[in-house]
Amino acid sequence: xxxxxxxxxxxxxxxxxxxxxxxxxxxxxxxxxxxxxxxxxxxxxxxxxxxxxxxxxxxxxxxxxxxxxxxxxxxxxxxxxxxxxxxxxxxxxxxxxxxxxxxxxxxxxxxxxxxxxxxxxxxxxxxxxxxxxxxxxxxxxxxxxxxxxxxxxxxxxxxxxxxxxxxxxxxxxxxxxxxxxxxxxxxxxxxxxxxxxxxxxxxxxxxxxxxxxxxxxxxxxxxxxxxxxxxxxxxxxxxxxxxxxxxxxxxxxxxxxxxxxxxxxxxxxxxxxxxxxxxxxxxxxxxxxxxxxxxxxxxxxxxxxxxxxxxxxxxxxxxxxxxxxxxxxxxxxxxxxxxxxxxxxxxxxxxxxxxxxxxxxxxxxxxxxxxxxxxxxxxxxxxxxxxxxxxxxxxxxxxxxxxx
Numbered sequence: 001x002x003x004x005x006x007x008x009x010x011x012x013x014x015x016x017x018x019x020x021x022x023x024x025x026x027x028x029x030x031x032x033x034x035x036x037x038x039x040x041x042x043x044x045x046x047x048x049x050x051x052x053x054x055x056x057x058x059x060x061x062x063x064x065x066x067x068x069x070x071x072x073x074x075x076x077x078x079x080x081x082x083x084x085x086x087x088x089x090x091x092x093x094x095x096x097x098x099x100x101x102x103x104x105x106x107x108x109x110x111x112x113x114x115x116x117x118x119x120x121x122x123x124x125x126x127x128x129x130x131x132x133x134x135x136x137x138x139x140x141x142x143x144x145x146x147x148x149x150x151x152x153x154x155x156x157x158x159x160x161x162x163x164x165x166x167x168x169x170x171x172x173x174x175x176x177x178x179x180x181x182x183x184x185x186x187x188x189x190x191x192x193x194x195x196x197x198x199x200x201x202x203x204x205x206x207x208x209x210x211x212x213x214x215x216x217x218x219x220x221x222x223x224x225x226x227x228x229x230x231x232x233x234x235x236x237x238x239x240x241x242x243x244x245x246x247x248x249x250x251x252x253x254x255x256x257x258x259x260x261x262x263x264x265x266x267x268x269x270x271x272x273x274x275x276x277x278x279x280x281x282x283x284x285x286x287x288x289x290x291x292x293x294x295x296x297x298x299x300x301x302x303x304x305x306x307x308x309x310x311x312x313x314x315x316x317x318x319x320x321x322x323x324x325x326x327x328x329x330x331x332x333x334x335x336x337x338x339x340x341x342x343x344x345x346x347x348x349x350x351x352x353x354x355x356x357x358x359x360x361x362x363x364x365x366x367x368x369x370x371x372x373x374x375x376x377x378x379x380x381x382x383x384x385x386x387x388x389x390x391x392x393x394x395x396x397x398x399x400x401x402x403x404x
Contacts (some may be wrong), residue, residue, distance in 0.1 A: 005119035013115055014130040016180055019170060021134075021141035022241060023184050028112035030142060033135050040139060041146075041258050051136050055143030056264045062162045063155065063271045065333065105179035109186065142249070147264055149248040150257065154302045155272045160246035161303030161336050168238040173230040181237045188225075195233040196225040205239040208305055209337060242303075242336055284323060288391035290384045291373040292366050293317055303334045309361075309369040312350065313384075317360035319351050320385050360384055 010017070010029055017026050034040045040048060061068040094114040148159045171177065175191055182189040188198035199221060206214045220227040228236070257265075289297065296314040299306050306314075311332075318328050325347050332343050350358045362383045366372040381387045 005121065006124075007116070008118050008120060008122065008127045009116045010112065010134075011115070011118045011120055011122065011127060011130070013112070013180075014127075014134040016177070017134040018130070018137050020167060020180075021138040022167065022244065023110065023180070025110045025112040025115070025184070026134075026138040026141070028116070029131075029134060029138055034139075037142075037146075040142075041261070047136070048139065051139035052143045052260065054136070054140035056147065056268075058140065058144040058163070059147050059159060059264075059268055060271065062159045063268060068166060105183045105191075106188070108183045110180070110183045145245070145249045147261065147268065150261070150265055151269060151272060155268075156246050156248070157303040158272075158301070158334060160242045160244075161334055163245050164238050164242035164336070165338070167241060168234060171234050171237070173234065178230065178233060181234075185237065185240050187236075189233070190225065195228045195230055196222075197228055197233065197236065199224055199226055202226040202228075202236070205236045208239055208243075209235070211337065239336065284318075284321070284327075285388075285392060285395065288388050288395065290381070290387035291375050291378065292371055293384055295373045296371065297331065300331055301334055303336060305336055307369075307371075310371045312358075313361050313366060313369075313371055315347055315350050316358045317384050317388075319347075319358075320360050321388055325351055 009032060010025070013023075013025055014029075017023060017029060030040070034043075040051075043049075058068060060066075094108075144159075144163075148156050171181075178189070178191045178195065181187070182191065187201045189201070190196040199216070202219075203216065206216070212218060216226070286294075293314055296306060296310045299310075300314070314331070315328055318331070319325075325344070328347050329340065329343050332338055333340075352358070360383070361369075361371075363372060363374070363378070363381065366384070367374075378387065381390070
């Protein structure tokens with residue numbers, strides 16, 4: 001017999017969609033509420049305008065390197081309602097058998113079909129509040145993705161790194177949250193006291209993380225599964241999320257950028273270009289950087305994973321030419337695995353806080369570590385710092401001649 005209770009579609013997931021709108025099932029909510037992207041982009045309802053403004057502010061904060069205020073996005077904290085499902089309609093809708101009398105996240109792919117038939121008993125007022133908050137955050141998230149998709153690759157990478165890190169900061173280590181992430185990203189994971197992740201899934205994400213601790217040889221492997229702490233599992237999720245956020249949102253040919261989108265892009269693109277072209281660090285002259293250091297800096301700003309040898313090279317080089325520890329640390333803030341405390345320790349160590357002040361590697365060393373990008377301007381130079389000094393001297397001479 002079918003339930004006579006009024007349905008509350010996606011009820012169990014709404015608290016999670018309000019916090020993690022990147023979940024694939026958010027598309028179900030968006031489709032239920034709007035029907036199509038065109039309806040959302042062209043709507044002049046105050047709620048939808050607010051959602052688009054929130055999406056714009058998210059992208060703007062990323063490009064300006066500003067921390068997006070946590071209270072700017074409304075969230076709601078509730079437990080996962082259906083760890084044990086009592087709705088027959090939900091069970092019958094789940095073709096993979098993941099929703100029987102208990103939720104089997106190992107089989108679930110978070111398509112959302114079963115959750116559409118939820119009739120869990122909560123007040124209409126609570127359901128409306130949950131749905132409204134989730135709808136706002138999902139719509140804002142989608143709009144931010146649309147804006148970034150219309151920008152260049154560097155902006156998308158920067159957005160992906162910063163947003164993945166922001167979401168990582170609000171992730172919790174509860175069983176339900178870890179199960180949802182495992183299902184959403186298609187991970188074979190056994191959620192117990194720790195998390196046992198299948199080695200194939202581990203390698204997909206860990207190969208992009210440069211720290212030695214993430215090498216498979218340094219992990220405990222048993223029967224095809226890698227043992228991780230819950231914190232480490234969320235770091236894997238962050239890396240997979242970064243890849244997802246860097247992808248373009250596919251907009252159908254029938255959808256053309258609205259005047260509002262064009263206005264937003266007109267404000268955002270100059271900010272993006274300025275962040276990558278102008279590097280203001282006191283007396284630091286970016287024009288005089290040798291090709292190798294320009295490449296490393298560019299990769300850092302674009303949010304790419306830079307190898308340890310290159311990080312040491314750029315850190316020691318910048319310290320050698322007079323930058324402060326704080327100025328150097330700021331350059332690493334876009335790195336996917338940025339940790340301010342670890343970075344400060346490493347930069348201060350290279351700067352000589354522990355007794356030895358390191359000098360930047362010479363050109364031969366840069367070449368041996370595949371960090372050299374020599375061109376004609378490097379002729380007669382055997383050290384990056386000498387390149388910088390020669391350029392600064394030539395620049396000073398040129399300015400002096402102009403004054404005469």
